[in-house]
Amino acid sequence: MIPMPVASTNQLRVGVEKYPLLQLHFHAPSEHTLKGKAFPLEIHFVNAADNGKLAVVGVLVKEGATNAEFQKILDNAPLLEGTNTPPDMLVFPWRLLPADRTHFYNYAGSLTTPPCTEGVGWHVLSQPIEVSQTQITQFEALYNDNARHTQALMVVL
Template identity: 45%
Template sequence: MFDGDLYLLEQFHFHTPSEHTVDQRHYPMELHLVHHNERHEAAVVAVFMEEGKHNPFFETFLEHAPGKVGEVIDDHEHTVNPMDLLPKRRSYYRYFGSYTTPPCHEGVIWAVMHDPIEVSAEQIKKFRSLLGHDNVRPTQPLHKRFVLESQFVAGSAQTK
């Protein structure tokens, strides 16, 4: 829920390195959970992924990911719950931006979680070799956009 509007999760994907930076610092990876509301407005929840503990969710994803670009795997056996990918603390930075892939349409609500989740060095390496190249849009200047920080309150999100 964002501002009383229901957004449904449509897809999630990963970037390497991170597309967002905090104080100019990139993380090795970033997760994007793309949502849309009834009016087809988009909200993306971004989660930084740092090197640390092995991540079982990410492992399931890596083990069953297609080996080649363009290949599709129709997998009905392995289910994942994207909630398992979110950090425990649900506070985030929020701003209005655009999609990071062409044509980079604007009007996207971005919520970038404060806390990163952990994936192992080996998992990062495996994802990079699956991909074969970086898949990030260069960071954009903030211009006159505001970045808000919010506090998570049980059951809803609030802006400070």
């Protein structure tokens, strides 16, 4: 799906490194699994440091309460590929983050869409957020099956 533009004041801090938020986008179903379990949706917050280094925060989404911020995105989602979201729509990224932002899975990976650039720092939060089943259905009607299939775990000895 088309990445949502976000205000440049949002950023991820990893230690002393700062990664301003570039864009966020969604996948259905999730690209990451927890204990082998996939989630209906996953949000990727793509952040880039001044030196070009990328860090992505992954937020898993499960069925539960309605999320007002996600509804705003759904209501403004472009219906045609290649069209942009209305420029006056302001997304507040932190409203799409779980309360617990201190527990996450961290690994060095790649972008999951072409060109699948490597050297990307992944931070997948262990606490999912909730959106309603109606919202999941609404999203799937717009964009379905846009997730990269899970990759085999690789162990380097």
